[in-house]
Amino acid sequence: MPRKYNFSAGPSILPEPVLQKAASELVDYRGQGMSVMEMSHRSPEYKSIIEGAEASLREIMAIPANYYVLFVQGGAQSQFAMVALNLMHKHKKADYLNTGQWSKKAIAEAKRYGTVNVVASSEDTTFTYIPQTTADMFDPQADYVHITTNNTIYGTCFKSLPETGDVPLVADMSSNILSERMDVSKFGLIYAGAQKNIGPAGVTVVIVRKDLVGNALDFCPTMFNYQTHADAGSMYNTPPTYGIYMAGLVFEWIKELGGVSALEMVNKRKAAAVYEFLDNSELFSGTVVAGDRSIMNVPFILPTDELNAKFIAEAKELGFVNLKGHRTVGGMRASIYNAMPEEGVMKLIAFMKQFETDNR
Numbered sequence: 594m595p596r597k598y599n600f601s602a603g604p605s606i607l608p609e610p611v612l613q614k615a616a617s618e619l620v621d622y623r624g625q626g627m628s629v630m631e632m633s634h635r636s637p638e639y640k641s642i643i644e645g646a647e648a649s650l651r652e653i654m655a656i657p658a659n660y661y662v663l664f665v666q667g668g669a670q671s672q673f674a675m676v677a678l679n680l681m682h683k684h685k686k687a688d689y690l691n692t693g694q695w696s697k698k699a700i701a702e703a704k705r706y707g708t709v710n711v712v713a714s715s716e717d718t719t720f721t722y723i724p725q726t727t728a729d730m731f732d733p734q735a736d737y738v739h740i741t742t743n744n745t746i747y748g749t750c751f752k753s754l755p756e757t758g759d760v761p762l763v764a765d766m767s768s769n770i771l772s773e774r775m776d777v778s779k780f781g782l783i784y785a786g787a788q789k790n791i792g793p794a795g796v797t798v799v800i801v802r803k804d805l806v807g808n809a810l811d812f813c814p815t816m817f818n819y820q821t822h823a824d825a826g827s828m829y830n831t832p833p834t835y836g837i838y839m840a841g842l843v844f845e846w847i848k849e850l851g852g853v854s855a856l857e858m859v860n861k862r863k864a865a866a867v868y869e870f871l872d873n874s875e876l877f878s879g880t881v882v883a884g885d886r887s888i889m890n891v892p893f894i895l896p897t898d899e900l901n902a903k904f905i906a907e908a909k910e911l912g913f914v915n916l917k918g919h920r921t922v923g924g925m926r927a928s929i930y931n932a933m934p935e936e937g938v939m940k941l942i943a944f945m946k947q948f949e950t951d952n953r
């Protein structure tokens with residue numbers, strides 16, 4: 594069976610060379626006579642795997658030395674609580690931008706631990722745009738400002754970061770980490786569930802400025818305290834060993850391609866091709882404001898539910914799978930993460946053109 598073009602929003606497509614490499618060392622990892630899954634996380638072999646993964650990520654994201662890189666569990670959604678439990682300690686309040694379902698959930702969770710001020714929201718139009726903010730809108734006494742850099746469900750993303758002054762910026766970067774260059778020093782904390790651009794589900798990457806760690810609320814569970822994981826090199830408990838190994842292979846793959854800037858170029862080309870088609874189509878249309886379009890998740894619709902269903906069914910027959918949009922948006926969504934080859938995007942566009950001709 595040839596590999597499908599998997600446009601799933603997550604878990605999502607992984608680079609084929611990474612899967613091949615993992616397959617080749619699945620049963621016998623580099624002469625160890627066992628799989629990575631069977632290794633002690635305290636073994637020297639595993640130590641080199643986790644340290645190698647961290648070193649590669651530091652290299653490709655140019656992470657400054659005053660940041661910890663942590664590999665934790667619980668998915669991005671555990672970070673909704675963890676961020677508040679660790680950072681909401683001084684004035685017990687934080688500013689949030691509400692740009693989608695994930696932001697909303699982050700807001701609801703943070704409210705358990707302190708005062709949440711929703712500075713701006715795009716909920717009025719079902720999150721079709723990124724609300725503009727100015728520096729004076731943020732509370733200088735807030736413990737942090739939280740944003741979702743890329744809104745996976747709605748297909749919007751921040752093209753520039755809000756001006757938060759000295760207040761640390763915290764970013765849920767689950768669906769666009771490693772898709773384009775990011776200046777890590779602009780953030781106090783970045784987190785991302787692995788299952789979009791990093792690797793298999795089960796690992797969450799946290800990149801946190803060292804001075805923000807160590808002030809967790811008294812009742813913060815040990816496993817939710819960043820200090821616990823920072824002190825133990827992400828080995829306080831048994832880490833998700835295989836997921837971290839896979840993430841390491843993905844980071845290596847990115848390095849070999851020429852780094853994040855090389856991916857950024859391809860990602861922008863892929864996204865531009867889809868948007869150009871949508872803008873010129875008489876049948877298909879995009880659902881978000883042009884200036885805030887994501888280069889990772891592209892939602893689009895046809896004029897009727899019947900046509901949406903027909904498109905999804907015919908696409909599936911041709912090997913373009915998981916194109917159904919989120920239930921709150923309807924229609925379709927093509928998630929075109931790092932691992933989606935440019936060829937897959939061009940073939941999808943060709944099929945959309947054909948569909949338009951056949952159904953006009």
Ligand SMILES: *Cc1c(COP(=O)(O)O)cnc(C)c1O
Nearest residue numbers: 668669670695745765767768786
């Ligand atoms: C997928 C996603 C999440 C949820 O991640 P889990 O790991 O399932 O908790 C949160 N935020 C964003 C932006 C996402 O894309």
